[in-house]
Amino acid sequence: MRWPRRLWCRMFQKSMRLLLPLLPYRNPQILHHIQDIHQVKKNHPLIVTGSHTVQSEGMQELIQQYESVSIFDGVKANPTTDQIGQAYQMYQQEHCDHIIGFGGGSSLDCAKAVAAQIARPQKTIAQMAGVLKVRKKTPLLILIPTTAGTGSETTLAAVVTDSQTHHKYAINDFVLIPDVAILDPVLTLSLPPHLTASTGMDALTHAMEAYMGRSMTKQTRQEALTAIRLIYENILVAYRDGTNRRARKNMLQASYLAGDAFSKSYVGYVHAIAHSLGGQYNLPHGQTNATLLPIVLQAYGHTIDKKLHDIATEIGLADASMPDEKAAQKMIESIRQLDQAMDIPLTIPQIQKQDIPQMARYADQEANPLYPVPVLWDQNELEQIYEQAMDKKRNLDTIKEE
Template identity: 50%
Template sequence: MHTLKKLYCRCFQISFRAALPLMPYREPKLIDGFSGVSKVLRKHNITRLLLVTDPGVYSLGLTTPLEQILKKAGITCIVYKDTVANPTSANVEDAKNLYLKKHCQALLAFGGGSSMDCAKGVGARLARPNKSLAKMEGILHVMHKLPLLIAVPTTAGTGSETTLAAVITDADTHHKYAINDFSLIPHYAVLEPEVTVGLPAQLTATTGMDALTHAIEAYIGHSTTKQTRKAAIEAIQLIFQYLPVAYKNGKNRTARKEMLRASYLAGTAFTKSYVGYVHAVAHSLGGQYGIPHGLANSVLLPIVLEAYGSAAHKKLAHLARITKLSSSPDDTTAANAFIAHIRKMNASMNIPTTLAGIRDEDIPKLARYADKEANPLYPVPILWDDKQLALMYHLVQENKEKENNSHAETGHRDYTGISA
């Protein structure tokens, strides 16, 4: 990255960090179980709401208990169930139109990050009816109060129930972008482990690694606070302990409960301290190819951490020591032990080392998208431009699998030019 651009990015990040105490961050209030939802709605004099979910969650009947509770309480629940993975601007418009047609007064997101992002997008469009989603890309372009928003996560990974971000894919261009605004933080969240019990093992794995990515990227960046560091560390400890258990035995309710807590904590950490290049690259891959976000993060995480090199070693070493993965006083040795543990976790849960479908001709465009998303906002350990980011796509291409596997044990890949 050119020196002037680096200077601009770091100055922007320093200013943003200095302003953190003055910004209206808030955490969602936690509702105790589904029965508490109707009480909250009555408190706010709400009698009609739009429940935003996806076909998979709806077909499993996960929303049924809540719908029945609301019906008993005399609250009309309109369901929008067509949210796709990597929700599109078309999803948001369809759900928004249903909200208006049925005269709804509040939003309830029920599902993974896709459903929550869709519901947040609906809220943004309702708050700013004359502004397109594309015009809200970036930071603080909503700036209006949303209808009451309740989030019920069915995966322990995205942390969307705590965050100010909504990630939307343009239905026409397939460009995936983030909308960041304090008004998008849900007002309430329900952490109900019962709805995660039936989550398939592979989805448990990739969403859990998504939460781990949130916590690690929040911790190693330059905009941490005492609160976000504490939340990130606790989330990492919980994920290392309980994700393997939840993967092997999805009916273990203790593991499910603790993973929901870990996801929530990681969400509170990265809401203030932001993420890094893992997310920027993953978002572009999701937008272009529909690669699930958790899967992309899982595969990219150890590769990007390794590519950061010495810029991230001190903080990764601290995480290695606090999680008892290394007692080495040498930061490089301890950091490498931490990264090796992530690779070991991925392998134990059958997460691949590469991603299918990435085309060489797409990489320059994808790298530009990642550069635009991440710089100057993300306070990463070391700054990369689009040319340096392009290497990350090559390292996770499926046709590189043999090469990647040969380096999986040693961790010695060719990062020539990445740290320049």
């Protein structure tokens, strides 16, 4: 990246960091059981969910808490503007008075985007993309995650995909921080291993990118480290024994902490690239993050050795006497080992070379100047990451060298 733009990006990021204590961040009210919803509920909710969760025991228990509900169960992976529009119409036509997002990150993000549309009916979803484009109070918003990964139940962001262009982008506004989050580990017990893996690695990516960035605070630093430690201690247990309630509870806590950390300290190029790939090829977000994370960390080079050493020490992979560079490589390799242990691919073969310039342009637009990444890349430099991610031989050679 050329220095004038580099200077602009760093000045913007420094300004955001200085403003951080003044920004209206808040945390949702936390409940731990669906039955507790009686403390906060209104009369008639729109429940936003997917077809695979609408028949679940947890959903039936939720429905029993109300005399009448409306259910939009059309959410797919990577929620689209069309799905948001359909759910919004249902909310209006059936005279709902609050919104419940129930399910994985796609359902929660869709619920948040519907809330944004209700607050700003004169704007399109695309017009609310970016930062602080909503700025009007939303209906009561209750989010109930059934996966432990996205952290959407505590963040100010909703990630959506344009149905026409397939461009994936985020709506970021403080009004989208949910009013209530219900963190019930029982709801995650039925999560199949591959989703346990991908959502857990999504949470790890949130925590890692929050810690790698240049906008950490004392609070977000500790939240990120705690989340990483909890994930390393519990993700393989949850993956291999889905009924282990302690592991499920710890993964849900890690997801929440990681979500809070990146809400304030932001993510980085892993997410920017993953969003473009998800929009283009409809790839699962968590799995894409998991594949990209070690590739991007390796590409950052020695600028992040000290921070990776801190993380490696936190999880017992290194100690203070180990050189930073060695600890950093052990940390990156441990992420690859986690991926392999859970059958997450180390490359993304769906990438088509002719699509890379457009996706890199989207990633550049998303990340710069907002994300306080440790190393600034422009579109041309980002294109190299896509090429690495699609190059199986190159990645295997890197692993062999380490």
